Amino acid sequence: DKAGDKKLTMITSHFLEDESGRIRATFIGEAAEKLVGEKAELIVKVKDTPDYEKLLKKLSSSIIGRDIMIKGRVKFNDYSDAYEIVASNFQDINVNDDLEHRIKEIMS
Numbered sequence: 669d670k671a672g673d674k675k676l677t678m679i680t681s682h683f684l685e686d687e688s689g690r691i692r693a694t695f696i697g698e699a700a701e702k703l704v705g706e707k708a709e710l711i712v713k714v715k716d717t718p719d720y721e722k723l724l725k726k727l728s729s730s731i732i733g734r735d736i737m738i739k740g741r742v743k744f745n746d747y748s749d750a751y752e753i754v755a756s757n758f759q760d761i762n763v764n765d766d767l768e769h770r771i772k773e774i775m776s
Contacts, residue, residue, distance in 0.1 A: 678708040682731065684738070684753075692745075692752040693738060699755050705730055735761050 678700040684693050695703050704711075704727045714720050740755040 676708040676712060678704070678711070680704060684736075692748070692750070693740070693755050694752065695755045695758075699757055703731065703758065735763050737761050 677697050679694065679696050680700045680703065681692060681694045683690055701707055706723075706727065711723065714723050736758045738753055738755045738758045740753045740757070742751055742753055744750075745752050
């Protein structure tokens with residue numbers, strides 16, 4: 669990058685829930701692009717077009733209901749008075765396959 673070049677960085681924030689509770693997770697840069705499945709440059713190109721709403725709906729439907737395991741750091745947000753995760757990476761998981769694997773480990 670030359671001096672003065674702008675680099676787009678995607679930042680996206682979501683609430684994650686499981687049976688233990690709810691926490692805000694923020695994904696930045698590559699982690700955010702991996703989560704939504706699109707590059708920041710594409711989203712910026714589409715932003716001021718009629719296709720933007722369609723893209724947001726598509727991205728939302730690809731995120732909602734996913735089972736993921738997150739790596740990152742936890743910090744306390746004074747403004748929201750709650751803990752949140754700043755994700756450095758994540759991976760999709762299949763809960764049923766993981767449970768079957770754990771049960772087989774226990775039974776053997």
